[in-house]
Amino acid sequence: MKRGGTDEQKRAAGESAADTVSDGIVVGLGTGSTTAYAIRELGRRVDAGLDIEGIPTSYQSRQLAREIGIPLTTLDDARPEVAIDGADQVAGGTLIKGGGAAHAREKLVDAAADRLLVVVDPTKEADVLDHPVPVEVLPDARRTVADAVADLGGDPQLRAAERKDGPVVTDNGNLVLDCDFGEIGDPATLASDLSALPGVLEHGLFVDLADEIHCGTADGVRVTRL
Numbered sequence: 001m002k003r004g005g006t007d008e009q010k011r012a013a014g015e016s017a018a019d020t021v022s023d024g025i026v027v028g029l030g031t032g033s034t035t036a037y038a039i040r041e042l043g044r045r046v047d048a049g050l051d052i053e054g055i056p057t058s059y060q061s062r063q064l065a066r067e068i069g070i071p072l073t074t075l076d077d078a079r080p081e082v083a084i085d086g087a088d089q090v091a092g093g094t095l096i097k098g099g100g101a102a103h104a105r106e107k108l109v110d111a112a113a114d115r116l117l118v119v120v121d122p123t124k125e126a127d128v129l130d131h132p133v134p135v136e137v138l139p140d141a142r143r144t145v146a147d148a149v150a151d152l153g154g155d156p157q158l159r160a161a162e163r164k165d166g167p168v169v170t171d172n173g174n175l176v177l178d179c180d181f182g183e184i185g186d187p188a189t190l191a192s193d194l195s196a197l198p199g200v201l202e203h204g205l206f207v208d209l210a211d212e213i214h215c216g217t218a219d220g221v222r223v224t225r226l
């Protein structure tokens, strides 16, 4: 399910985005292995005197930020000027996210931010999105949403946990259907069709949300401004 480049590519992308963060702002802290490099770099800069607050998007990013001493706040109290987040696939400014099943809170924080910086490696870039779309559903809606996804032309698979028997349960207590639609020609329409299904908490299509893509490559970081 997850694609991934090298740790060096991920580190370069994460640190590149973290290095753009300026003093006195609130930063949305995304989830995943690439974003973790950004959070660690922000932690080093906080140690060196950078004055920021972070809004985590998951249990994982909250724990990491706490461990390394980034002061935290919430959307109740602040709006992020910038969010830094990873992606499972990116085409232009549109992303598929949710490989870590954190896409509901990620979308909340990323959409609230003035600017979204996306940190990826070259294995995540595509001309046309074709990665399965994670759809977080209320447990009772697992079957009805799966049927509706099939009606939309998708192939829904309940995400299984890797280190326990049974399904993945999200930070919100829900289940995830990974829905393969093949090539997604019209992400905006699919996004609104999925959002309209009763029992869907959130899906992983982030349509036109990205402002900058920081892609770590063997030759350095390629930054695309959208």
Ligand SMILES: O=C(CO)[C@H](O)[C@H](O)COP(=O)(O)O
Pocket: 002, 003, 004, 030, 031, 032, 033, 034, 035, 085, 086, 087, 088, 096, 097, 098, 099, 100, 101, 102, 103, 106
């Ligand atoms: O969407 C996400 C979590 O829900 C992640 O940002 C996405 O899966 C990318 O993760 P990684 O940087 O580990 O490849």
